[in-house]
Amino acid sequence: MTLDEKYLRLKEILREMGSVLVAFSGGLDSTFLLHQAKAVLGPDRVLALTATSPTYPQHELDESRELAALLGVRQLVVASDELEIPGFASNTIRRCYHCKEALFTLCRESAREHGLAAVADGTNVDDLSDYRPGREAAAELGVRSPLLEAQLNKSEIRYLSRELNLPTWTKQPFACLSSRFPYGTEITRERLGQVDRCETSLRQHGFHTFRVRYHGDTARIEVAAEEIPRFADPAVRTAVVDACKSAGFTYIALDLQGYRTGSMNETLRS
Secondary structure: OOHHHHHHHHHHHHHHHOOEEEEOOOOHHHHHHHHHHHHHHOHHHEEEEEEEOOOOOHHHHHHHHHHHHHHOOEEEEEEOOHHHOOOOOOOOOOHHHHHHHHHHHHHHHHHHHOOOOEEEOOOOHHHHHOOOOHHHHHHHOOOEOHHHHOOOOHHHHHHHHHHOOOHHHHOOOOOOHHHHOOOOOOOOHHHHHHHHHHHHHHHHOOOOOEEEEEEOOEEEEEEOHHHHHHHHOHHHHHHHHHHHHHOOOOEEEEOOOOOOOOHHHHHHHO
């Protein structure tokens, strides 16, 4: 399908839903979906649900609130704690499944309480290229993925978001902080805090696309390939190193491959 045809199909899918609760993180995809749901169904038939947790940084929650207000959509913020979900903290390859099962169960219950017919998330075509066991939970619990159903990919969503003047059109992908840990490494509040402090330093120093991967006493930094030369600046390098050391890491490494989605899943493909 052409982009115009995909866009029309998305609107048809949302119209057929009648009313919807959107699992809303404040990222590119869920913001675009929420905007479209409101445009098609009206504000009274749409609700954004955002789950807070130790794996979801405060600045992301703040941005989600600002975006929901900007879009004029009701937002339900619900406290959750993935670390209490059986099978999550041990960080097996099924971690994402356990997390999404809990999230989507919460979404279904909230949708029922608010009289909404459907639950939707922001999964798109590009998400199928990586290992995502959370998709199984979505299927089991009847969660719809309108962007995927309309065959929209990330670049098309970014383009449409730009055309609609959505502030998230330049926002880079964000995954919960638990994705920074190798499978089999236990996830704790302390370790999540370490990663968050390191990534906060990168954000404060103007890096746009980044991840800090946890490897015991080593922080492995991924930034976009075009941003790697910035570490040649002694002031930037020293500031980032100091921040990571103060967070509790002994060694700070820069990944010369740069940022790539799902780098922790590379061991599954080797």
